[in-house]
Amino acid sequence: MKEPEDLKLPGLIALVGAAVAAGAAYIISGTYSEMFSELAGGMGPIIGVISAISAFFVFIIIWWIIFAAIFYGLSLAFGGKGTFKRTLEFSGIGLIPIILGTIISLLISLYYVPLIEVPVISGITDPAVIQEAMSQMMEDPAFREFTQVSSLISVIFLVWSANLWIFALKHARNLTMKQAALTVLIPVVICILVILVPAFTGISLPGGI
C-alpha cells in the first residue's frame, strides 16, 4: 500500500456508528427509567444520557480500536506486515455493516420498547427487590424477543463486517486470504457466541453481556 494512512473517513464512520449506538442506548434506557420512575422521579433523562454516552465510547473503543488491535495482534502470528494505523483505517471502513445493523436494531427497538412490560418499583426498602425486578424485566417476553431479534441482526451484519475485514486485513497486513480469514473469524466467532448464547439460552457468559 503506497497511499498514506488516512483515518478521516474511518473516524467519521466510527463517529456515526457511535452516535447511532448512543441513540439506541438512549431508547433502551427508557425502560429502566420507567422501572425507577416511582423512586427516581426526574432521573429518567439523566439515566438516558449516561447510557448514550457510555454506548458512544464503547462503540468506538470496542468495535473499532480493540477489534483493530486484536486483528493486528493475531496477524502478527501469520507474519503480517503493515502499520496499526493502516489496520485501524481498514477496519474502520468495515464498521459500515455494523452501523447499518445498529440502525436497523434501533428502528426495531422503536417497535419493541413500547411493548416491554416494565415492573415499576415503589416503596422499596430491600435492594434484592431491584435485582428481582430487573430479572423480571429480562424475562419479559417482549424484551427477550427484542434481545433475540437484535442479536440476530447484529450477528448477520457482523458477518458482513467480518467479510469486509477479511479483505481489508489481507491488504492492510499483506496476508493470504486464509490467514486473513483466520485472523478475522477467530475474534468474530467468539463475539458471535457472546452475543447469541445469552440471547437464546439466557445463560450469562463471563463479562455479563
Next chain:
Amino acid sequence: MRLHPSFIGTFLCICAILAVPVMAQDDSAAAAQVAVTNVIIDPAIFFEDDTGIINVEITNNGAQSVAIRRATIYGGDVTVLSQSYDTTTVIGAGNRMTFSFTIKADVPPGIYYPYFSLDFRDAGYLRYPIPIRVDNQPLTLAVLNKPDVFSEGRKDRVDILVGNPRDNPVSGTVVNFMGSRMDPVPSSYFIGNLDPDQSRQVSVNITPEDPGNLQILVEYKNGINDHTDSLTLPVRFGESKTEANPVLTNIVVEYGNGHYTMTGDVYNAGLEVANSVLLTTRSPTTPVDPYRNYVVGSLQPDDFSSYELTFTASDVSEIPVAIEYRDIDGNPFEKVSMVSIPPKNTKNEENPGIALPVIVIIVVSAAVIGGAIWYSWKKR
C-alpha cells in the same frame, strides 16, 4: 226460828259488797302475770310505704286464766291496716298467744313506736311499745370492671357488684340486664337472699350492635314488698387502648404476568394478640390466584409476618387492603389500609411473537448480506 225475808236480802247484799274487792284483787294479780314475751317484725326494717307484719306473743305466766277483751296496735304514726282483736278470749295459765297486725310504714325514715295494747276483761290493760325502723337505703350497684370502650359486634365482659348496706336481709334478689341491641348474656342473674353488709359479684357479657346504654336493674323483696334499683352503664364505641393494631409495612407492588403482586410485612403494633389474621384486597380489585388471600395466623404484640397478595385492578392508583383478625374472645375485627399501586403496564399482554415485518427484515438482511458475501468471494 223463821228469818225475815228482808233480812236475808240485806245479808246477801252485804256479802256481795264485801266480796267484790276481794275478787278484783284476784283478777289484777292474774293479769299482772301476762307479759309480752316476743315481738317479730317482718321486715325488720321498713322502706317508706312498705307494708309489714308485727307478731306479738304474750305469755300468761300466772296460775290463773286471764280473760282478754281486746288486743290492738295504735299510734306511732304508722298506719295499722289490720283489725283489732275485739273478741273476748281467755289465755290459760302458762299458755302463750300470738297477735298479728299488718301495718304500713307510710312515714319518713326514722324510728317509730306504735303501742301494742292488751285490754283485760277484768283488770286494766297492758301497753307495750314496739320500735319500727324505717330506712330507705337501697341495695348498691357498682361496676367493678368494664372495657375502656366497646366495639360493634365485639363481646365484652362487665362485672357488677350488688351489695346490701341495710341492717336487714333482703330476699329474691334478681339482677336484670337490658339494652337495645346489646345481647346481654345472661339476661338476668338470680342471687336470692342478701344478708346485711354482704355483696355478690355478677358478670355479664354484652355484644353491642349500636352505641347506647346498658340498663342494670336489681329487683328484690323487703318482706313482702318489691323494690328495684338500677344502674345505667353507657356503651360507647371507640378504639381500645390495648387492642391489636395490625399495620402494613415494607410494601412492594409489582405488575407482572397479568396481575399485581403485593408483598410486605404485617406488624402487630397493638398490645393484644391478633388471632386468625387474614389479608385480602377489596373492591375495586379482584383477587386472583395464587394468593387471593394470605393467612398469617396469630400475631403477638410486636410480632410481624410477611405476606403476599395477587390481584388485578384497573384505572386505580390506590387499593384497599383488608386485614381481618380476631381478639382472644373470637370477636372479629377488620382494618382496611389504602395502598398505592404503580400504573399497570399491559403493553405486551397479548404478545403474539415475532412480528412479520421483523422476520422480513431479518430474512432480507440475511439474504442480501449472504448474497453480498457470496458475490465478493466469487468475484475474487
